[in-house]
Each structure stands twice: as structure tokens, then as C-alpha cells.
Amino acid sequence: MSGRPELICPAGSLPALKVAIDHGADAVYLGFRNATNARNFPGLNFDDSEMRRGIQYAHDRGARVFLALNTYARAGQWNEWTRAADVAADLGVDAIILADPGLMRYCTERHPSLRLHLSVQGSATNPESIAFYARQFGVQRVVLPRVLSLSQVRYVIDSVPIEIEVFGFGSLCVMVEGRCALSSYVTGESPNTCGVCSPAKAVRWEESGSGRRSRLNGVLIDVYAQNESAGYPTLCKGRFVVRGGPDESPVYALEEPTSLNVLGILPELVQAGVAAIKVEGRQRSPAYVGQVTRVLRAALDACVRDPATYVPRPEWIAELERLAEGRQHTLGAIDRAWQ
Amino acid sequence: MKLSLGPILYFWDRDSVMQFYAHVAEQPVDIVYLGETVCAKRRALNTADWLAIAGRLAAAGKEVVLSTLVLVEAASEISRMRHFAENGRYLVEANDLAAVNMLGGHGRFVAGPHINIYNSETLRLFSDLGACRWVPPLELGHQAVAALQAGRPDGMETEIFAFGRLPLAFSARCFTARAHGIPKDSCEFRCADYPDGMELETREGEQFLVLNGIQVQSGRTVNLLGEFPALHALGVDVLRISPQSQGTEAVIGWFRQVIDGRADPADAARALSGSVAANPCNGFWHGVSGMDWLTDTGV
Numbered sequence: 001m002s003g004r005p006e007l008i009c010p011a012g013s014l015p016a017l018k019v020a021i022d023h024g025a026d027a028v029y030l031g032f033r034n035a036t037n038a039r040n041f042p043g044l045n046f047d048d049s050e051m052r053r054g055i056q057y058a059h060d061r062g063a064r065v066f067l068a069l070n071t072y073a074r075a076g077q078w079n080e081w082t083r084a085a086d087v088a089a090d091l092g093v094d095a096i097i098l099a100d101p102g103l104m105r106y107c108t109e110r111h112p113s114l115r116l117h118l119s120v121q122g123s124a125t126n127p128e129s130i131a132f133y134a135r136q137f138g139v140q141r142v143v144l145p146r147v148l149s150l151s152q153v154r155y156v157i158d159s160v161p162i163e164i165e166v167f168g169f170g171s172l173c174v175m176v177e178g179r180c181a182l183s184s185y186v187t188g189e190s191p192n193t194c195g196v197c198s199p200a201k202a203v204r205w206e207e208s209g210s211g212r213r214s215r216l217n218g219v220l221i222d223v224y225a226q227n228e229s230a231g232y233p234t235l236c237k238g239r240f241v242v243r244g245g246p247d248e249s250p251v252y253a254l255e256e257p258t259s260l261n262v263l264g265i266l267p268e269l270v271q272a273g274v275a276a277i278k279v280e281g282r283q284r285s286p287a288y289v290g291q292v293t294r295v296l297r298a299a300l301d302a303c304v305r306d307p308a309t310y311v312p313r314p315e316w317i318a319e320l321e322r323l324a325e326g327r328q329h330t331l332g333a334i335d336r337a338w339q
Numbered sequence: 340m341k342l343s344l345g346p347i348l349y350f351w352d353r354d355s356v357m358q359f360y361a362h363v364a365e366q367p368v369d370i371v372y373l374g375e376t377v378c379a380k381r382r383a384l385n386t387a388d389w390l391a392i393a394g395r396l397a398a399a400g401k402e403v404v405l406s407t408l409v410l411v412e413a414a415s416e417i418s419r420m421r422h423f424a425e426n427g428r429y430l431v432e433a434n435d436l437a438a439v440n441m442l443g444g445h446g447r448f449v450a451g452p453h454i455n456i457y458n459s460e461t462l463r464l465f466s467d468l469g470a471c472r473w474v475p476p477l478e479l480g481h482q483a484v485a486a487l488q489a490g491r492p493d494g495m496e497t498e499i500f501a502f503g504r505l506p507l508a509f510s511a512r513c514f515t516a517r518a519h520g521i522p523k524d525s526c527e528f529r530c531a532d533y534p535d536g537m538e539l540e541t542r543e544g545e546q547f548l549v550l551n552g553i554q555v556q557s558g559r560t561v562n563l564l565g566e567f568p569a570l571h572a573l574g575v576d577v578l579r580i581s582p583q584s585q586g587t588e589a590v591i592g593w594f595r596q597v598i599d600g601r602a603d604p605a606d607a608a609r610a611l612s613g614s615v616a617a618n619p620c621n622g623f624w625h626g627v628s629g630m631d632w633l634t635d636t637g638v
Contacts, residue, residue: 072457075479075486101436102461123455126411128420128437135440147511152412175555176410179453180508182548184478185557185629188622192455193478217628220541236508242550243538245518250542253550254514333511339523 004304005274008066008165009293012044012282017054017065019290024297027064029097030054031195031282036084037068038099038121039282040195052091064094068282070119071195072100082106089114097143098122099178099192104137117141117165121191123178125152127159134162141165141275145177146260149336154272163275168262169292170280171325172332174236174255182235187217198234205230214238223250231257231326257326263299263316265331267307288323295319340571340598342591343370343498345581346406346432348506349551350530353383359582360392364399366588367595370577371396374406374423376434376451377506378513378552379416380526386422393429406432409453410509410553430471439468447471452500453509457483459490466492474498474579477505477561480626481569488573496576502564502590502616503581504536504549505557505629514550523553534584546618559620559630565608566624567597586615 009025011017020028031037033045046054051067058065067088073081081103088096089111096114098104099121107114120143124130133139141163144153157164175182177191184190187202198216206213212224214233221238224230231237237257239250262269262277269277277300279292295316303310321327333339344363347356363371373389373396375381384392393403405423408416417437424431424441432449433439442448450456450465450473462473475484477500488497513523515530518537530536536551538558549556563570563578570578578598580590593611596602612619622631 072455073460075458075483078458078460100455100457100461102456102458102464105464106460124436126413126417126435126437128417128440129411129435132436132440147410148412149511155414174512175508175510178455179409181476181478181505181629182508182555184623185505185507188626188628190478192457192476219545219547219630220543223542239542240547241540241542241544242518243540244533245537246520247518253518253539254510254555255512336524337522339511339513 003273005270005300006276007293007296007300008276008278010279010282010284010289011054012039012284013286014046014050014054015286016282016284016289018057019286020293021058021061021063023290023293025063025293027066027094027276028054028058029066029068029278029282031068032084034080034084035074035195036071036081038070038119038191038195039068040071041283042200044283048087048091051088055091055093059092066095066097066117067093068097068119069103070097070099070121072192073103074193082110085111095141101136104133104139108137115140117143119143119178120145120167121178123176125176127156130156130160130162134160143167143278146173147176147333149339150265150268150272150334153269153274153334157273164273165276165278166262166269166274167260167280168277169296169320170260172255172258172260172330186219186235198232203233256328259324259326259329260332261320261324261329262331262334263312263320265334266299266303266312267310270303270307291319291323340575341369341577342367342594342598343372343577343579344368344587344591345500345503345579346372346374346376347582348377348504348554348556349534349536349584350378350381350383350528351534351584352531353388355534356384357392360396362588364396364401366591368401368580368591370402370404372404372406372432376406376409377554378530379408379413379419381528381530381552386419390426397429402430404430404432404449406451407434407438409434410511411435411437412511439465442469444468449498450474452477452506459487462487462490462495463492466495470495472496472498472577474500477507478623478629480624481566481573482626484575485573488575497574498577498579499563499570499575500561501570501578501580502562502594502611503560503583505561505623506554507548507557507629508555510553510555513553514555515552518550557620557629559618559632560616561621561623562608562611562616562619563621563624564594564597564611565605565634566621567604583615590615
């Protein structure tokens with residue numbers, strides 16, 4: 001099934017959508033300005049009218065638009081989620097990215113011709129669970145959680161006749177998406193329930209003579225020395241003390257602040273037959289989206305043209321490095337040594 | 340109301356597991372969930388061992404449920420899951436939709452806490468697929484459970500994770516191996532040295548999380564025994580206790596006494612907070628941060 005994977009880019013706003021498409025995205029993904037999507041951050045996302053304009057802009061240029069409707073509908077507020085699906089279908093989105101199985105059933109019944117993608121929040125990591133979504137709802141594409149090694153990605157692609165989309169660049173979730181309640185344990189709000197992780201309103205910075213401290217709802221996430229650059233306190237990327245092990249000094253016990261970057265293994269992913277490479281970051285600025293899209297477009301085109309001689313160019317690596325969280329990158333779980 | 344014992348979440352050696360369940364056979368729990376749900380590499384017991392334990396517990400009058408792996412990646416894991424799913428005798432707790440797909444709409448199953456059912460429509464879908472009991476996601480509280488109970492499909496039992504450390508997250512990465520500076524593929528089963536996981540503290544010494552292989556648990560112990568009147572009023576059918584290496588018998592004892600009306604819920608909750616659950620939480624149940632501990636909320 002190897003061919004030319006699509007490049008899917010984040011659109012947290014209309015300007016970001018335009019920039020992504022202008023720089024070569026094959027498709028963009030976006031969400032409504034409410035809890036129905038997993039990037040429900042202040043100042044982001046689309047109302048109905050902006051979405052209409054965004055879809056028009058994309059379709060005029062041959063690009064597709066996917067609606068992320070990928071939180072779990074709250075008990076008693078079902079209509080807010082179905083309304084989002086109905087509006088998106090009316091506006092003519094090219095696919096809806098869903099996680100909630102109940103909403104999938106709703107869409108198959110109400111909008112039978114609408115293309116369904118399974119969100120990364122749906123936690124499908126193996127052929128058998130992907131088969132569930134295909135059999136029950138006719139899902140046509142699955143976005144894989146960032147927990148599989150390259151050989152496991154190949155195994156999934158070889159086992160199911162479903163398009164597989166993988167993350168290629170951006171912030172790295174260390175946990176299986178859709179199965180992480182760390183954020184709500186600390187702040188009361190999680191990706192599944194509210195579309196947020198480590199929400200900004202729970203963040204507090206403290207300056208003191210000994211350094212800068214970041215807290216999430218009072219919990220100390222990290223302490224930075226005076227000359228150390230401080231990152232956003234996503235709670236799985238703080239420094240903690242693990243008791244009972246060989247080293248009881250503060251360490252990144254779960255993960256460092258780092259970005260996922262698959263530039264180095266693009267030929268392997270293309271060869272494996274991934275249908276699409278996704279860029280994380282609807283919360284990022286249009287400038288960021290433009291730069292990342294441009295680099296990945298160039299890399300993907302070079303790779304598809306001649307996979308045998310493809311090597312990531314130094315300027316691509318340098319540009320992405322500048323944009324990466326903590327200015328460092330990883331292959332994440334794709335590389336088994338990371339696990 | 341029935342009392343259940345969830346699957347052992349830690350890696351205990353074979354003898355310890357056998358002894359634990361020999362003891363459980365004598366304990367006043369109604370339902371026992373068996374199996375390795377966290378890490379596929381942990382194979383101290385094989386399928387035959389689990390089925391032997393299941394047989395002994397069933398003979399002692401317990402309802403046995405076989406619990407499946409949460410994070411399923413490899414083909415070998417799917418085939419092991421199939422042994423459980425197709426055991427032909429015991430109910431299965433599905434913790435991934437792979438298990439639901441295997442059951443194929445034939446036969447009943449328990450939708451475990453890692454199946455994301457957040458609303459009545461999705462609960463109805465799983466009922467249509469054969470679920471006869473469900474455990475709400477751990478972050479759902481009283482308000483959401485009440486809404487779901489109101490529209491509960493016929494024949495669907497509701498089980499609440501009522502006591503234990505909350506299994507909050509799963510990863511491809513083994514955090515126990517990472518704490519020892521070794522990769523997962525050569526983990527040397529270091530998790531076997533930590534029968535209740537490794538404690539992770541903030542740099543201020545706050546007990547924050549627990550590392551259990553690829554699983555991250557709450558540092559605090561959820562204790563909903565004091566919420567018994569509200570759970571009862573909602574028509575909850577089963578309360579789940581998650582096993583620890585120490586003190587599980589005492590927890591079972593207090594829950595049993597409250598369910599049977601022989602102890603006051605608030606007194607019993609306090610007794611547990613003074614012993615096995617020294618660092619309790621119940622925030623999820625009250626719709627706030629899961630790590631919070633609220634008392635006298637009047638819910």
C-alpha cells in the first residue's frame with residue numbers, strides 16, 4: 001500500500017489554516033471553539049462562519065478539511081457534540097475525526113456518506129481494535145497513538161485494510177492518548193473530558209532567589225535554575241524524585257520536554273505504507289505551522305521522489321530543531337530504545 | 340450491593356499470587372477479576388494457571404471474571420487475549436476494544452474502566468454489543484454517573500472503582516525500567532522488586548504518583564467508602580477494591596461491614612484513612628481534581 005502519504009497540518013485558526021495550505025498541506029484538521037475537540041484552548045479554533053470560510057479556502061486550492069470532534073461527549077450534553085457533527089457535515093468537511101464510539105454510531109446513522117476517521121484519542125493500537133471500528137462504523141482511517149514501534153506500525157498496516165495515519169512532528173504524548181487521566185487527577189480537566197491537558201489556567205509561576213518554579217494546581221512540576229530555559233509545565237514532562245530506585249535525585253521520570261520528529265525515518269514510513277503523516281500543534285502560531293509545513297512538504301516530496309537516496313537536509317533539521325519543544329527531538333516509541 | 344476485587348495491577352511472583360488468591364477464596368468478596376492487565380511481558384502465570392485459580396475461586400462461590408490487557412500491541416498479545424476471550428466458562432472484562440471485537444457481539448462481557456464510556460448513548464452501544472456490566476472511566480464522578488444511571492439500559496450493572504490507587508495512564512515506555520536506566524526490552528523484570536510500585540514525589544516531597552511498569556498510578560488512594568449512601572442511592576451494583584500487597588483483607592472487611600449495614604460509612608472511611616489509605620483522595624467522585632480529598636460534602 002506504499003504510495004505518497006498525505007501531509008496533514010494543524011489549523012487552530014483561519015490564518016493558520018491558510019498558511020498550512022499555502023505551504024503545501026494536503027489536508028488540515030480543525031475544531032469548533034468548545035469542548036468537543038481535544039485542543040480546547042483559549043483563543044483557538046473556529047466558529048461556524050470561520051469554518052465555512054476555511055473549508056472554502058481549502059477546497060478552492062484542492063486541499064481537504066478534517067473536523068476534529070475528538071473528545072468524549074459529556075453525559076447530559078450529548079446535543080453539543082451531535083450539533084458539531086451536524087454542522088460540520090452541512091458545511092462540507094471531508095471527514096470527521098472521532099473518538100467516542102457512541103458518536104460514531106450517531107454519524108453512521110445520521111450522516112452515512114460522511115467519511116469517518118478514528119482519532120488518536122480512540123486508543124486503537126492493534127489490528128483487532130481497529131477492526132472493531134471498521135466493522136461497527138465503517139471507519140476509513142485510523143490515527144495511531146504514539147506508542148508503537150516501527151515494526152508494530154508495519155504489523156498494523158499489513159493486517160488491516162484501513163488507512164493508517166501517524167504523527168510526524170510536534171509535541172509528544174508519552175501516554176496512550178485517550179487513556180490518560182493525569183491532567184484531570186491534578187486539575188480536574190483532561191483531554192477526554194474537556195479537550196485540554198495541563199490547562200494554562202492551572203499553571204502558576206513563582207520566582208525566587210533559588211530559581212523559577214512551575215506549578216500545576218499547586219503541584220510542583222519543575223524548578224529551573226536562573227540561567228535555565230523553562231518549558232510549559234505539562235505534568236508528564238516535569239522533574240520528580242523516584243523513591244526506591246538507584247537514583248533519588250530529581251529527574252525527568254516520565255519524559256523530557258521534547259518533540260517528536262520522524263524526518264530521519266520518512267522512507268521507512270512511506271515504505272510501510274502509511275496513508276498520512278500528521279503534524280501536531282493546533283495551539284501553535286500560524287508562523288510555526290507555516291515553517292513546519294514547508295519543511296515537511298519538502299522532505300516528503302524528496303522522500304517520495306527517491307526514497308533510496310533520501311537524507312534529511314541539515315537546514316530542515318535545524319529549522320525544526322528551533323521550533324521543537326525543549327529544542328530537542330526524539331522518534332518516541334517508534335524507536336524501541338525509547339520505550 | 341456486591342463487592343469485587345479488581346485484577347492485581349503489580350508484578351508479584353507466582354507463589355505470592357497463588358497465596359493471595361487462596362486467601363481471597365476465604366474473603367467476603369462476591370466477584371474476583373483475574374489476569375495481567377498491565378504488561379504483556381509479565382508471565383509469571385500462564386493462562387492455565389489463571390484458569391486453575393479461577394476454578395478454585397468459583398468453587399468457593401465467587402463470580403470469576405477474566406480481565407484483559409489494556410495496551411495491546413503485538414500479535415502474541417492478541418493471541419493470549421483470545422485464550423481469555425474464548426475461555427467458554429467465565430465472563431470477560433474487556434479493557435480494550437480488541438477484546439470486544441473478539442467477542443464479536445456473542446456473549447456477555449464487562450466493559451472495564453479503560454473502555455471510554457462517558458455518556459448514555461455510548462453505554463447503550465456497548466449494551467447492544469453484549470456488555471452486562473460497566474466500570475465508568477475513573478475520572479467520572481457522581482454527577483456523570485447519576486446521569487448515566489438515569490438512562491441505564493436494562494440488565495446493565497454499574498461497578499465503581501471504590502478503593503485503591505487509580506490506574507491513571509499507560510505508555511509504551513516502561514517507567515520502572517527507565518528509573519533504573521535500562522530499556523524496556525531488557526527490563527530484567529525490575530517491577531517484581533516493587534510489589535506496590537515505585538513512589539514518585541515532587542521536589543517538595545509530596546507523594547504524587549506511583550510508577551508500575553508502563554502504568555502510572557495515583558500517589559493517593561481513592562477511598563469512596565464514605566460515599567456509600569450516595570452510591571447506594573444511585574443504584575450502583577458493585578464496588579471494586581484494587582489489591583495492594585498489604586492490607587487488602589482489612590479493606591475488604593470494612594467495605595463488607597458497610598454494605599451489610601454493620602458499620603457506619605463515615606466511621607469506616609475514617610478507619611481506613613487512618614491505616615491502609617493514609618493518603619486518601621475522592622476528588623474525581625466530587626467532580627474536582629482527582630487527587631483532592633473532600634469530606635462532609637453532603638453529596
